[in-house]
Amino acid sequence: MKELSSIFKALSDETRLRIVKLLENGELCVCHIVAAVDMSQSRISFHLKILKDAGLVKDRREGRWMRYRLNESDLFKRLLFLSIAERVKNEEMAGDRERLEAFIASRPQEFAGLAAACCSRVRRKTVPGFMFQVSTVRLK
Amino acid sequence: MKELSSIFKALSDETRLRIVKLLENGELCVCHIVAAVDMSQSRISFHLKILKDAGLVKDRREGRWMRYRLNESDLFKRLLFLSIAERVKNEEMAGDRERLEAFIASRPQEFAGLAAACCSRVRRKTVPGFMFQVSTVRLK
């Protein structure tokens, strides 16, 4: 029962539903999701952790990126993803998709293969400005 | 999206999952649920309200009782109820079912038709003691 309630809890937050809906079209890395939903990186990492702990997403490292994807390993979860796909309207996701495509378009060499899969039906736009940590100074 | 997240939120609490699972076999009134899950009446009313606000249950008054039942009006909700029915194991519900049957058995005249439907596969037990409000003095 605890596992089940934690799955529902993971899906009970609108930010996390947006993330699930974004992942509908395939793998994304954290920076894509941050750009798409336009929230702080720590906030997105927090929500991804909850989705991961509930078994709803899987991650894998690829170079310096962490790629997240839906965990379609069991029928119940697939059912939930389908329901979310159907019930979260595309109009609600228009902004997210636009920002996502803009982000991908802004670095064509790095995320070459992703644009087509993720953003098919959205038009181009300029890159929003993100403020990332400028540098990390390592202590000895 | 808000409606969807509120449905998941309503199902994200173990007490509410127990209630949904109890309602699997048909209508129950609040006092049954209170007896079955063995929690305070106000606490159960609180959780029922959340299930109701999310559109997962419907209620109707019958004399002094409020009867609650699952709202099976759309496919998605049915799907959720089926998943819950399947994934919440009967062992986890044994105590609830026992207390429910005991409660119904303790007042055979009032809840005549319900016992068979609700508690088929559970054995008898004595009545637990409930402390209800003794009386209400009305102010003028």
Next chain:
DNA sequence: AGTATATATCAACTATACTTAATATGTATA
């Protein structure tokens, strides 16, 4: 080695959810 990028984690804070005890409201019944 030093610097940059990408992501995770942590501590402090704010917001939301849940619980409890008390009391109010609605209905039946003497």
Next chain:
DNA sequence: TATACATATTAAGTATAGTTGATATATACT
């Protein structure tokens, strides 16, 4: 109409979840 029963609501407290800003860690590149 006074009393009892069934349920809802409320206020106050406690617990959990979500946010923010800072910093840590991991990888890549020079």
